[in-house]
Amino acid sequence: MLPGKALTTAMGILPHTNLQEAQKLALSLDIPFWPQLPRFRFKEDMYAQFAEHFPGIKVDEEKQSLHFSHERFAEELDEYLEASVIPDHFALSEESSAAFSGFLEQDLSAYKMVHGQTVGPISFGLKICDEERKPMIYNDFVREILYDFLGHKISWQYHQLKKVHPNPFVWLDEPGLEMIFNSLSAYTSEVAQVEYRAFLSKLPGPKGIHLCGNPDWAFLLNADIDILSVDAFSWGHIFVRYIDEVKEFLRRGKIISWGIIPTLTSELNSETAESLTARLHELWKFLNQHGLDDDLIFDRAWLAPSRCCLINGDGTISIDQAFALLKTISCNIQNI
Template structure:
């Protein structure tokens, strides 16, 4: 690996490991305002991959720094490739493992995670963001070097709305919030309505407005998305496809309601 460190393309995903990724890159993407790549983050990866002593790499002080650099190289390789296909390309780093950092039993402290994540993101071109379906310490994430924070607001609305001051600082420095409001799980989706999902969003926005964040700023620095990455359902891809169609429908409704261009 070190022999190829300066060969960025070496770290990209090969067709052997993702046929869909390469098929996506062959498509005509010019009509989209932006395209997004996604890669598992170093903390989540480091919690799953074991060293020679069956110890997760994230706890190996001799290896952890190289892990951050290696995963950053992989993310940068994907982003660079995506930017050859669309100038509006950006990356989400999928970090479900971050919700376990703040457990008293994790052994991997938030201070260690902060240093590691800052080292990781410093090596990736902007715009860059984190996608997280779980419920971490939101203050921790809102204070990292992120451009976009994508979260499952459908599940975590009541908790996330409590971080008004941190959210305001994040927005004031130009951050974008991607509100994951449409559930992709079969049972949850089947019980929902678009009107209720809009009410969930607007309820959070109202709380943030009371914390001093103008609705205009929230709307200007927001994206909509699915709540989770769930792709396993009894009906296979059908619920996920419906969820994405709802994301578009909600976007249209909110744009019309708030006269957004």
């Protein structure tokens, strides 16, 4: 069973441009991660980072954009299919991740777990558009390759982490999951749920999903995942109302990572460790009132920032402040 009890972790994306400072911050948590640094260079943007070697995608560093071409996809598909049997074809290159290889060289033996991350297939497929500005996920065959491609990327990353730590996992960054279940999406909820479950079933190690929106929580809580990272600061009041699903999720030994610390400067400046702890306890109190005891909630809980944030005007100051609050709140809750 995965360790709980208010261990601290966070999403991989950081606003740093200094690699050593980013790595130090990531290693300061109970469950560390290798940092993604899109402000360091565009290829570290989570979409660009995992687009490397996907057939049909062009990464334009100068314009900081990604485009999908059906013509280029057809030209590159056979080469991709031949290379897909070679695990290292799906490696994170030094050009797309400044931090990954350095993370693997750290002494990680003192940590209970470590994690990597990748953009999720739904977010990836919705973000990158073709010549007609249609998300590439709407093409059935392209979507099949997309799921296959990211499955290989995750597997390669997981096995690299496994070489240096006995308990790694790779979680999916999936902001697009909020969109896929609404009426505006041409990729229907019914099809998405079937395909997503099939995709998850093939992934190695503990399976985790992070998103900072308000998706179909019932689907995620019933999906084959072990870790669900929730923006509890913004959406916790809605999330806890899925009481039956939350109960069953926790009773199966799964982990909820409660993203209770805001990372946006304007929100962060109006909060304290005491106010955020009280906010979290209010969410847990609601679960108490509906039959979940504190011991189980705490035993299956991690704590995290609510989301990654690249829009603050103060560089890394707010993120550093959020991580400091995170560790304080975790310590307070563990000592109650």
